[in-house]
Amino acid sequence: MWSRSYRNRPQMGERRTLELDVATPGVDATGRAVRVPVGVAPPAEPSEVGGIGSEHMLLNLGPQHPATHGVLRLVVELDGEVVVRVIPHVGYLHSGFEKLGEYRHYNQIVPLTDRTDYLSPMSNNVGLALAVEKLMGITITERCTVLRVIACEMSRIISHLVWMGTTAIDVGAFTPFLWTFQERERIYNLQEAWTGARLTTSLTRVGGLMADVPDGFVEGLRDFCRTFPKTLDEVDRLLTKNAIWCGRLQGIGVLTGEEAIDFSLSGPMLRASGVPYDVRKDRPYLDYETYEFEVPVGEHGDVYDRYLCRFEEMRQSTRILEQALDRLPDGPINVDDPRVILPPKRAAMNDMEAMIFHFKQVMQGVEAPVGEVYFPIENGKGELGYYFVSDGTAKPVRWRIRPPSFINLAALPKMSEGHLLSDLIAINASVDIVMGEVDR
Amino acid sequence: MNPSVSALRREFGETIGRATVSCGDTIVYVDGGRVRDVLAWLKTTPDQVYNFLVDITAVEYRDPERALEVVYILFSLDRREQLIVKVELAKDGPLELSSAVPIWRGADWLEREVYDMFGITFLGHPDLRRILMWETYAEGYPLRKDFPLRGRFSRSEQVRQALNANPEAHYSMEELSIAAAYHDLPREMRERIDRGERDVVPELQEPTADG
Numbered sequence: 077m078w079s080r081s082y083r084n085r086p087q088m089g090e091r092r093t094l095e096l097d098v099a100t101p102g103v104d105a106t107g108r109a110v111r112v113p114v115g116v117a118p119p120a121e122p123s124e125v126g127g128i129g130s131e132h133m134l135l136n137l138g139p140q141h142p143a144t145h146g147v148l149r150l151v152v153e154l155d156g157e158v159v160v161r162v163i164p165h166v167g168y169l170h171s172g173f174e175k176l177g178e179y180r181h182y183n184q185i186v187p188l189t190d191r192t193d194y195l196s197p198m199s200n201n202v203g204l205a206l207a208v209e210k211l212m213g214i215t216i217t218e219r220c221t222v223l224r225v226i227a228c229e230m231s232r233i234i235s236h237l238v239w240m241g242t243t244a245i246d247v248g249a250f251t252p253f254l255w256t257f258q259e260r261e262r263i264y265n266l267q268e269a270w271t272g273a274r275l276t277t278s279l280t281r282v283g284g285l286m287a288d289v290p291d292g293f294v295e296g297l298r299d300f301c302r303t304f305p306k307t308l309d310e311v312d313r314l315l316t317k318n319a320i321w322c323g324r325l326q327g328i329g330v331l332t333g334e335e336a337i338d339f340s341l342s343g344p345m346l347r348a349s350g351v352p353y354d355v356r357k358d359r360p361y362l363d364y365e366t367y368e369f370e371v372p373v374g375e376h377g378d379v380y381d382r383y384l385c386r387f388e389e390m391r392q393s394t395r396i397l398e399q400a401l402d403r404l405p406d407g408p409i410n411v412d413d414p415r416v417i418l419p420p421k422r423a424a425m426n427d428m429e430a431m432i433f434h435f436k437q438v439m440q441g442v443e444a445p446v447g448e449v450y451f452p453i454e455n456g457k458g459e460l461g462y463y464f465v466s467d468g469t470a471k472p473v474r475w476r477i478r479p480p481s482f483i484n485l486a487a488l489p490k491m492s493e494g495h496l497l498s499d500l501i502a503i504n505a506s507v508d509i510v511m512g513e514v515d516r
Numbered sequence: 517m518n519p520s521v522s523a524l525r526r527e528f529g530e531t532i533g534r535a536t537v538s539c540g541d542t543i544v545y546v547d548g549g550r551v552r553d554v555l556a557w558l559k560t561t562p563d564q565v566y567n568f569l570v571d572i573t574a575v576e577y578r579d580p581e582r583a584l585e586v587v588y589i590l591f592s593l594d595r596r597e598q599l600i601v602k603v604e605l606a607k608d609g610p611l612e613l614s615s616a617v618p619i620w621r622g623a624d625w626l627e628r629e630v631y632d633m634f635g636i637t638f639l640g641h642p643d644l645r646r647i648l649m650w651e652t653y654a655e656g657y658p659l660r661k662d663f664p665l666r667g668r669f670s671r672s673e674q675v676r677q678a679l680n681a682n683p684e685a686h687y688s689m690e691e692l693s694i695a696a697a698y699h700d701l702p703r704e705m706r707e708r709i710d711r712g713e714r715d716v717v718p719e720l721q722e723p724t725a726d727g
Contacts, residue, residue, distance in 0.1 A: 167648040174633075175658055179665055210539050337593065340569045340622025351593065353568070358596050447538040450589055450600065452570070463589070465575050474575045478589075486625040515648060 132160060135497075139168050143246050143501045146511030148485075150504070157496050162489040166482070169515035177475035181441030182208045182282050185475060190276040192477060193513040195238050196231035196456045197277045198267065205280035206361060207451035207462035211444050214283050214416060219407045223289065225362050225400045226297070227279055228453070229393040230267065233304075234260045235456030235508075236386045236393075243383070243505040244315065247324050252311050259300075259307050266296050282442055283417050284410030294401055301398050308390060316384075325380040329491035329503035332377055339487040342480050343458025344385040345507065349377035355454035367396050379506040386508075416442045441470030450478075457481045457508055477516055481509040518542035520564055520599050527561075528554060533604075543600040551588075551603050552614040558590060558599070559619055566590035566599055572616065572626035574634045576661050586613055586636060605636065615641040633659035652681065 133154045138144035147168035153161040189200040237260045241253035271277040336349035354371040356364040372388035374381030410417045419430035444466040452461040458480030465474040492500045521535045533545035558566040570589040583604040615638035616623040627638045628647040635657035655668045
């Protein structure tokens with residue numbers, strides 16, 4: 077038996093698909109993914125009173141459970157294996173960032189943003205800097221704009237890579253996790269070379285960046301852009317038409333477009349339901365309107381479409397990265413304004429005026445005019461917005477983070493009720509939460 | 517200035533207060549009593565369609581005389597237009613506002629967070645309880661300006677309270693009503709469950725035509 081199947085194994089280049097039973101979702105004879113009918117299975121009839129299993133069970137999932145992606149606690153009411161009700165509990169990682177921000181200068185808030193969505197710290201930094209710059213009316217330099225686009229897209233890729241790896245683990249595939257984390261490691265190395273930190277990058281400052289990219293960074297990123305699509309293709313071959321993957325994810329956690337808007341979802345969660353809203357396209361910032369890229373939009377609004385959306389977004393992010401590297405201009409990274417940018421250390425030590433500016437900025441901070449601003453950016457998780465209210469001092473009266481994963485998570489009960497407990501894990505994974513941001 | 521402001525003034529008259537522009541964003545102040553009507557009108561009226569609720573939050577200013585503000589950030593996905601609606605709540609009056617959950621389900625957790633952090637009650641919310649802090653948290657509302665940055669109690673006192681707390685208190689009232697622990701609840705919690713205060717989404721009243 078073994079030798080025969082060995083002889084009959086597919087040759088290189090031949091399509092490697094399993095022959096499937098008709099009832100099994102997966103691929104058809106032409107190799108296209110077959111969809112299972114969309115729609116939630118009706119909840120099982122309540123079992124007879126007095127019989128075995130007549131009582132609903134209350135099950136605690138988390139907060140210390142790897143499948144809840146952090147310290148999320150779900151209290152699940154179960155009828156047998158069918159989820160009747162889900163009550164999420166958040167707040168175990170509440171750190172009071174918004175309160176802390178009211179006691180910090182604007183530049184001192186940057187490290188706090190690293191720690192909210194810690195899977196894409198650089199784009200959080202960029203969002204914060206853009207919001208404060210809009211409040212203060214600062215126009216950043218061209219090189220800084222392009223470098224910030226690079227930071228945002230690198231963050232989106234690593235955020236989606238973590239999502240893909242962990243979701244595959246939740247559904248039972250371990251291999252993609254290793255592949256995606258290996259690619260993530262390469263971006264982390266670049267991030268470390270640029271900012272000195274792998275996780276807490278604190279990349280931006282009001283009016284510019286903490287540092288310019290180091291020597292070899294552009295080549296390293298080009299190398300990544302060249303080889304990364306190959307890894308994506310491998311994951312694509314392993315998952316997209318995989319019978320188990322399709323069977324576990326298709327038709328699960330369906331939200332229509334209206335429901336997704338009703339729940340204020342954003343990012344891939346919203347786009348998978350067929351609503352083509354992307355902050356980069358609809359409210360452009362950082363000259364995103366001048367880049368060529370597509371916004372993938374799903375049609376079924378299930379977990380599988382969210383997977384497809386995020387997958388395609390990584391390819392598009394690679395495209396944006398290549399374009400950004402091509403156009404990266406020379407020039408300063410910081411605006412020429414001693415009110416907001418620290419003078420170079422040499423000047424601060426030798427020049428009286430520079431020293432005064434240095435002292436005033438460190439001790440008093442940068443004062444923002446009276447007013448308020450809401451600035452959204454498209455983060456990996458969705459629309460990340462920063463809302464500032466200023467009373468004219470160097471510290472904001474109110475700093476509000478619009479947390480995309482917090483708002484996306486609110487739709488979890490709606491998506492998962494009526495599904496099986498194991499589907500709840502897949503649905504929870506598809507929301508792509510990061511608890512640092514949910515709890516803030 | 518966003519043209520929706522003048523449309524609002526035509527529709528609602530005196531209910532609409534002052535309007536300002538800050539950093540290109542239009543901010544319009546609305547009387548607290550009519551905020552649900554205004555939001556529903558903004559969402560459903562054909563040439564407004566602010567169908568996407570971006571965020572609900574609140575602001576307390578450092579000036580202790582100044583009223584609290586509840587901020588609704590709305591966005592029209594079709595017209596790509598943003599409008600910020602604000603409601604002022606005087607500190608000496610009741611901090612109450614009608615809930616926006618019947619208009620957007622997404623308002624559910626956002627209003628719970630505002631309640632948790634600022635102590636503003638949203639009338640008609642189906643499940644208004646603390647979300648980031650725990651249900652029995654008794655130190656007050658963390659984002660209010662009179663709340664000290666380091667909290668009201670020392671670290672040792674906080675640990676002592678945590679050790680003395682009833683672990684069942686970390687379940688919400690619904691869960692306890694499912695579980696057998698119902699009879700161990702404090703009396704006031706049992707009464708609130710029995711009154712059915714939780715988990716009922718009220719029907720949305722259509723805004724009246726005369727404004």
